[in-house]
Amino acid sequence: MNGGRGTRLFINEVATRDGFQMESRFVPTEDKIALVDKLGGLGYAKIEVTSFTSPKAIPALRDGEEVMHRIARRPGVVYTALVPNLRGGERALESRTDEFNIVMSASETHNLSNLRMTREQSFAQLAEVIALAKQAKVPVNVSLSCVFGCPMEGEVAPDAVLGWVERFAALGVAGITLCDTTGMAYPTQVQTLCAAAMARFPGLELTAHFHNTRAMGLVNTVAAIEAGIRRFDMSLGGIGGCPYAPGASGNVATEDVIHMLQCMGYETGMDLPGLLDAAGVLERLVEHPLPSQVSRAGPRLRRHAPPADFEQIVARANARRPDTKELRA
Amino acid sequence: MNGGRGTRLFINEVATRDGFQMESRFVPTEDKIALVDKLGGLGYAKIEVTSFTSPKAIPALRDGEEVMHRIARRPGVVYTALVPNLRGGERALESRTDEFNIVMSASETHNLSNLRMTREQSFAQLAEVIALAKQAKVPVNVSLSCVFGCPMEGEVAPDAVLGWVERFAALGVAGITLCDTTGMAYPTQVQTLCAAAMARFPGLELTAHFHNTRAMGLVNTVAAIEAGIRRFDMSLGGIGGCPYAPGASGNVATEDVIHMLQCMGYETGMDLPGLLDAAGVLERLVEHPLPSQVSRAGPRLRRHAPPADFEQIVARANARRPDTKELRA
Numbered sequence: 001m002n003g004g005r006g007t008r009l010f011i012n013e014v015a016t017r018d019g020f021q022m023e024s025r026f027v028p029t030e031d032k033i034a035l036v037d038k039l040g041g042l043g044y045a046k047i048e049v050t051s052f053t054s055p056k057a058i059p060a061l062r063d064g065e066e067v068m069h070r071i072a073r074r075p076g077v078v079y080t081a082l083v084p085n086l087r088g089g090e091r092a093l094e095s096r097t098d099e100f101n102i103v104m105s106a107s108e109t110h111n112l113s114n115l116r117m118t119r120e121q122s123f124a125q126l127a128e129v130i131a132l133a134k135q136a137k138v139p140v141n142v143s144l145s146c147v148f149g150c151p152m153e154g155e156v157a158p159d160a161v162l163g164w165v166e167r168f169a170a171l172g173v174a175g176i177t178l179c180d181t182t183g184m185a186y187p188t189q190v191q192t193l194c195a196a197a198m199a200r201f202p203g204l205e206l207t208a209h210f211h212n213t214r215a216m217g218l219v220n221t222v223a224a225i226e227a228g229i230r231r232f233d234m235s236l237g238g239i240g241g242c243p244y245a246p247g248a249s250g251n252v253a254t255e256d257v258i259h260m261l262q263c264m265g266y267e268t269g270m271d272l273p274g275l276l277d278a279a280g281v282l283e284r285l286v287e288h289p290l291p292s293q294v295s296r297a298g299p300r301l302r303r304h305a306p307p308a309d310f311e312q313i314v315a316r317a318n319a320r321r322p323d324t325k326e327l328r329a
Numbered sequence: 330m331n332g333g334r335g336t337r338l339f340i341n342e343v344a345t346r347d348g349f350q351m352e353s354r355f356v357p358t359e360d361k362i363a364l365v366d367k368l369g370g371l372g373y374a375k376i377e378v379t380s381f382t383s384p385k386a387i388p389a390l391r392d393g394e395e396v397m398h399r400i401a402r403r404p405g406v407v408y409t410a411l412v413p414n415l416r417g418g419e420r421a422l423e424s425r426t427d428e429f430n431i432v433m434s435a436s437e438t439h440n441l442s443n444l445r446m447t448r449e450q451s452f453a454q455l456a457e458v459i460a461l462a463k464q465a466k467v468p469v470n471v472s473l474s475c476v477f478g479c480p481m482e483g484e485v486a487p488d489a490v491l492g493w494v495e496r497f498a499a500l501g502v503a504g505i506t507l508c509d510t511t512g513m514a515y516p517t518q519v520q521t522l523c524a525a526a527m528a529r530f531p532g533l534e535l536t537a538h539f540h541n542t543r544a545m546g547l548v549n550t551v552a553a554i555e556a557g558i559r560r561f562d563m564s565l566g567g568i569g570g571c572p573y574a575p576g577a578s579g580n581v582a583t584e585d586v587i588h589m590l591q592c593m594g595y596e597t598g599m600d601l602p603g604l605l606d607a608a609g610v611l612e613r614l615v616e617h618p619l620p621s622q623v624s625r626a627g628p629r630l631r632r633h634a635p636p637a638d639f640e641q642i643v644a645r646a647n648a649r650r651p652d653t654k655e656l657r658a
Contacts, residue, residue, distance in 0.1 A: 001551075001552055109639075112642050113636050113639065117649075149629060151631075151632070151633040152632060152633055154632060186589060186592035186593060187551065187589070188330060188332040188592070188594065191330060212622070214589070214623050214626055215541070215585040215622045215623070216589055218544050218545055218547065218548045219548035222548055226330060248622070248625065249622060253544070256544040260515060260516070260543070260548065263515035263516075264517045292544075293544045293577070294543050297512065297542045297543055300478060300512075300514075301513075302480075305481070306481050310441070313442070314441060317445065317450060320446075
């Protein structure tokens with residue numbers, strides 16, 4: 001690990017989509033807009049604002065159009081949204097979405113379980129979405145799930161993953177996100193797959209998306225950086241991303257990852273105190289404790305007061321000789 | 330990160346001392362003995378069994394002698410205990426403790442707050458303990474707290490840390506543990522300090538002790554390995570080590586770290602299924618959820634069943650043409 005001096009990283013926030021879609025409480029539209037606007041000023045390269053999925057399928061994000069229409073667009077920030085199909089694409093275009101994020105899984109069983117289609121069917125449907133985006137001159141990113149393993153199938157072959165990347169690249173997508181959907185990735189695996197993807201697709205914007213399910217979210221982030229990845233998805237507070245229990249870890253938490261990266265000297269462009277403040281807002285919106293850690297423990301140099309009787313402790317200690325015979329308990 | 334093929338690591342368990350001393354429930358003596366005996370068969374190099382502190386100061390470990398006397402000693406496992414002073418040293422010797430683990434802080438404010446002595450007073454007292462151990466031919470390890478930062482003072486100068494290591498080395502101790510007592514360490518800092526300590530004290534057994542307070546416990550472990558450290562403290566279930574809230578992270582969890590290291594190919598000698606089983610026992614003893622993650626999520630290749638209606642999903646998907654016009658939501 002060489003430290004990050006001079007290495008610029010680009011951060012994508014996914015809490016308002018990947019996070020909110022998992023919450024049992026409906027976050028009011030006004031609060032969503034206010035949060036996105038707050039996040040817009042914190043240095044993100046991209047914010048995944050919402051999803052243009054069927055409101056029946058994901059009622060938590062049924063207000064996608066209104067949110068997208070009413071947020072304040074910061075220059076330099078890409079406001080993206082999940083687009084599952086042509087109907088979603090039309091809604092996204094009508095809402096002036098900067099980028100389509102489309103999703104399928106590298107695992108057949110996971111794709112069937114999650115999207116109720118074979119991967120070939122998903123690919124055919126997404127090809128139509130890509131064609132629509134192209135016509136409208138809107139860039140497309142593909143979030144490829146389960147590239148580091150499938151919770152039902154187990155290992156997923158790297159060659160199969162790269163094969164799907166290639167097929168999407170051939171359709172002219174701008175970027176691919178390699179998603180560790182259920183926290184199965186480990187550092188050496190991350191390096192191998194990321195390095196292979198970087199070498200084979202130098203023209204694609206590659207993003208990594210990690211979960212902290214097995215406590216490896218931060219170490220996997222460092223592994224991906226070492227392999228050359230510069231773009232990362234993260235979720236404020238660590239919400240969303242299929243945690244196995246409330247309060248358990250799903251997505252890596254933005255504030256935890258940024259805190260580490262800044263300590264290591266990476267240039268993230270992010271405002272950490274602003275993130276911690278936003279995490280406080282988020283916790284009130286979702287009405288449960290956040291799984292993130294720096295939001296509670298604070299940055300590493302946050303000072304704590306010594307014990308209340310510290311002056312007495314010092315006075316008593318100073319009254320003793322350095323020789324400690326009288327100190328034996 | 331090069332992966333660990335051929336690199337042997339040595340694991341020290343601290344849950345029964347560092348963990349139990351923080352628990353509000355008194356773990357019955359029989360249960361402590363049974364747990365240590367279970368852990369003894371899982372591949373640890375060392376187990377910190379208990380503390381010979383005043384029973385009034387740490388009532389949770391008031392049964393130190395009985396536990397130490399009654400555990401089954403596995404050949405090859407070092408059964409160590411915390412020894413704060415000469416009286417503790419006498420109790421430890423009488424209980425046939427294999428090693429004394431003595432503790433002081435690299436930070437003056439932390440040492441005063443925690444041990445109620447100046448560092449010089451601690452050093453003088455510990456020098457007496459070291460002399461006692463030498464006489465009895467028992468090796469001594471020094472756990473040096475706050476070497477990566479102090480929650481009250483902030484940064485702790487690496488030169489000051491290495492100065493304390495040198496003074497203990499001059500007294501003939503066998504090993505030093507570099508402790509990140511409140512989770513302030515970050516990877517590049519870990520590498521710098523560990524590499525400096527390795528270079529300056531080639532004759533000392535150096536151990537690293539990390540907390541996961543700010544989610545960096547696993548990445549710091551990898552950083553320390555890259556700097557040449559081969560010995561690590563960990564706590565089953567992640568218990569103990571001053572977590573800032575119940576269920577929050579203190580010590581790195583043995584099962585989380587071992588899971589990662591085994592994925593990366595390191596030789597830990599540890600039995601992961603046995604650890605997960607022991608974590609289940611531990612959770613029943615402490616009567617609260619463990620902060621560790623692999624104990625709940627399972628190893629990365631644990632298979633989950635697909636949805637209950639998976640066969641119908643597949644049948645419906647197969648009945649469609651790959652062309653997806655009829656799938657539009």
